[in-house]
Amino acid sequence: MDGGIPRGAVTRYAETRLPTSHGALRCVVFRDTEGREHVAMVAGEVAGGDEVLVRAHSECLTSEVLGSLKCDCRQQLEHALDRIAREGRGVVLYLRQEGRGIGLGNKIRAYALQEQGHDTVDANRLLGLPDDARRWDEAAAMLRDLGVRSVALMTNNPDKVAGLERAGMPVVRRVPHEVDAPLPAIGYLRAKRARMGHLLTSAPVTAPRASA
Numbered sequence: 001m002d003g004g005i006p007r008g009a010v011t012r013y014a015e016t017r018l019p020t021s022h023g024a025l026r027c028v029v030f031r032d033t034e035g036r037e038h039v040a041m042v043a044g045e046v047a048g049g050d051e052v053l054v055r056a057h058s059e060c061l062t063s064e065v066l067g068s069l070k071c072d073c074r075q076q077l078e079h080a081l082d083r084i085a086r087e088g089r090g091v092v093l094y095l096r097q098e099g100r101g102i103g104l105g106n107k108i109r110a111y112a113l114q115e116q117g118h119d120t121v122d123a124n125r126l127l128g129l130p131d132d133a134r135r136w137d138e139a140a141a142m143l144r145d146l147g148v149r150s151v152a153l154m155t156n157n158p159d160k161v162a163g164l165e166r167a168g169m170p171v172v173r174r175v176p177h178e179v180d181a182p183l184p185a186i187g188y189l190r191a192k193r194a195r196m197g198h199l200l201t202s203a204p205v206t207a208p209r210a211s212a
Contacts, residue, residue: 008137008167009033012145022078022085028146032138036096040142041081044089047147051172053090054151055080056139056160058097061104062111069182070111072189079179080154091146093139100124101133119191136160140167156198174199 010030018027018041026042046052057080060073067074077092084090099107106129113123121131143151150170153161154177161171178200181189192198 008135008139008141010038010138010141010145013037020081020085022081025081025085028142030138030142030145038096038138038142039094040146041084041092041094042146043084043087043091046089046091049089049148050150051152052143052148052150053084053087053154053175054143054148055084055090055092055154055177056095056136056164057092058095058100058134061098062107069184070114070188071185072179072181075179075181076177079177083154091143091148093142095134095139097134100131101135102127102129120188121191132159134163135167136163136169137167140164140169143169156200158199176201 010032013029013031015026015028018025020041023043026040028040028042030038030040032038055076057073057077060068060071060077062068063071063074064077077094080092084092098104099110102110102124106127109127110120110123110129113126114120118126124131148169150172151164152173152175153164153171154175155161156177158174161174165171176199189198189200193200
């Protein structure tokens with residue numbers, strides 16, 4: 001609590017039905033106490049739901065907008081949206097915490113260090129930044145506002161499961177969320193598995209497409 005405001009408090013600000021390449025989904029925009037806008041993409045009726053299929057996805061401008069091949073974030077987002085649409089019930093949260101919470105500028109500074117041979121963990125530490133600065137209080141608050149009572153969480157990251165549970169959102173089970181990753185992202189995925197405890201098995205690879 002801070003001045004009577006719960007940690008991670010959000011306010012539902014706007015919503016509409018949105019046609020997407022995955023089908024029609026409900027788009028709900030929330031604002032947090034710092035003025036950031038987070039999005040929930042909702043399939044079906046989730047209010048009062050238990051074990052609702054959920055992806056808590058942190059924004060990645062570099063891959064999702066600029067087409068970077070250094071990570072598999074765009075593929076994970078697309079896979080999550082496709083899955084909730086096919087299941088007919090679920091939520092994808094799009095959270096404004098770029099670069100595992102360090103921000104876009106610091107993320108690019110870390111990328112520059114990675115070009116020198118450092119992995120994603122050491123690059124952050126050389127900048128005096130945490131390995132992962134993300135919080136999951138807003139995610140839990142958004143889900144509560146939508147009426148979700150417990151979730152089946154699409155993630156390979158055990159810390160995300162623990163973070164949501166600490167924020168008061170029960171995670172009934174973890175749903176593996178591995179996707180075909182671009183070739184330049186393989187070192188990044190190996191570092192996440194070896195040094196951050198991500199539950200990646202085969203980490204399948206697809207070669208990046210040549211530019212048209």
